[in-house]
Amino acid sequence: MQIQHGGNIHQIAKQDGLKPEEIIDFSANLNFLGPPPLICEKIREKTAMIQYYPEANSTYLKSLIAEDHQLQAAQVLVGNGAADLIYQLLTxxxxxxxxxxxxTFSEYEAAANSCGADIKHFYLNPAANFELDLEQLISYFKEIDLLFICNPNNPTSQLWQSENLQTVLAAAAAEDIYLVIDEAFNDFLAEPEENSLLRYLAEYKNLFILKSLTKLYAIPGLRLGYLLGTAELLTKISAARDLWTVNYFAQLAGEIIFKRPTEIKNYLAESRKKLADYRQQFYQALKKFKQLKVYQPAANFIFLKLESTDHSVIELxxxxxxxxxxxxxxxxxxxxNKNYFRLAVRSKSENEILIAKLNKLLS
Structure with missing residues (x-):
């Protein structure tokens, strides 16, 4: 299986004779504001720390995350991005x-393949706008022992209500099925706590929640994510992996984020406010194209289908x-199929540039 992701600006720059900084990247679902300036400032101040090993097992960062989520530190595992933790969990x-x-996100299948699991696919129905059919999903539970769900889902940008996912969680628990909920895009929401399954961790021992700091804080070059679950199983994972899976600068960024200084709080508020405004403007502008079916987005990206045109997505x-x-x-x-594509929500001016280009290409 060949895995592809967005954000490959270096390949495109080389291919089209451009500099990476000349590219507007709608392919990667990152915060268009870029990293918080405070994180960049502190990294510059601490460059001499590359001569030392990072803290083993990210112990201090784990304690900050646990305190923020009102959990025990043993219920937190910090990793080199959420994808890294998916592989560690399945191992x-x-x-x-x-x-x-x-x-959904391709790394789930890749990780399942890496541990020799048989893989079943539950396909969301395009005719039903990719909505989740709970009854049909649960009917598969006699045949499996682990389920992956991404919420909000990538690439469809749909948010499934936590009450509905709790129904899935309870049904999975009754069949001794692990449920892995990927909430990589949850923190972009106006009310992330309301839409998270975090409140069910104490009740359900079969639940694991994946979180990413890469997306919201625009630090994919650092790689940082964490996994929440039962202390017993996360302790087993921790014992079976490299002590230094997270580098010093990623740990530093995480510590700044979870200490919640005023600069980070302001950054979060600005991010959510601008995203909500620009997403709605972008969504409405895209809906004006008769050649596009535009799905209602919940996250920081928009899912589309190209139709009623001679163009193909690859040509576009x-x-x-x-x-x-x-x-x-x-x-x-x-x-x-070949008619679907995804656009990250970027700044107002960048979104307008894309709309102008689409007007020329699709007219």
Whole structure:
């Protein structure tokens, strides 16, 4: 299986004779504000620390995350991005049969393959706007021992209500099925706590929650995520992995984030406010194209289908790339065809640039 992701600006820059900084990247679902200035400032101040090992097992950062979520430190595992933790989790759990709600993040399938699991796919129905059919999903539970769900889902940008997912969680617990909920985009929401399954961790021992700091804080080059779950199983994972899986600067960024200084609080407030405004403006502008079916977004990206046109998504992708604009072709997501693509919500001016280019290309 060949894994593809968004954000490959270096390849596109080389291919089209551009500098990376000349590219507007709508393919990667990152905060368009860029990293918090405070994090960049502190990293510059601490460059001499590269001569030392990072703290083993990110102990201090774990304690800050645990305090923030009102958990024990043993219920937190910090990793080199959320994808890193997916592989570590499945290595220890060793599931035999894994169910993945598709289309979704490709690393779930790759991680399941890496541990030799049989993989089943539950395909969301395009005719039903990719809504989650709870009854049909639960009907698969006699055949599996681990389930992946992404919420909000990537690439469809749908948010499934936590009450509905609690129904899935309870049904999974009754069948001794592990439920892994990926909440990488949850913190972009106006009310992330309301839409998280965090409040069910104490009640359900089969629940694992993945969190990413890469997306909201725009630090993919540092790689930082964490996993929440039972102390017993996370302790097993911790014992079976490298002590220094998280580098010093990623730990430093995480510590700044979870100490919640005023600069970080202001950054979060600005991010959520601007995202909500720009997402709605972008969504409404895209809906004006008769050639596009635009799905209602909940996260910081918009899912689209190209229809009623002679163009293909790959042609659109290539033409935009030649103009320094990168979009995410979604044809490699299971359950999708060549007509689907995804756009990150960026700044108002950048969104307007893309709309102007689409007006020329789709007219």
């Amino acid at each position: 220890v759990l060793s599931p035999r049969k894994v169910l993945i709600v598709e289309p 992708q290539q033409k935009l790339a030649a103009n320094g604009i990168l979009i995410r072709n979604c044809s490699n997501f299971p359950g999708l």
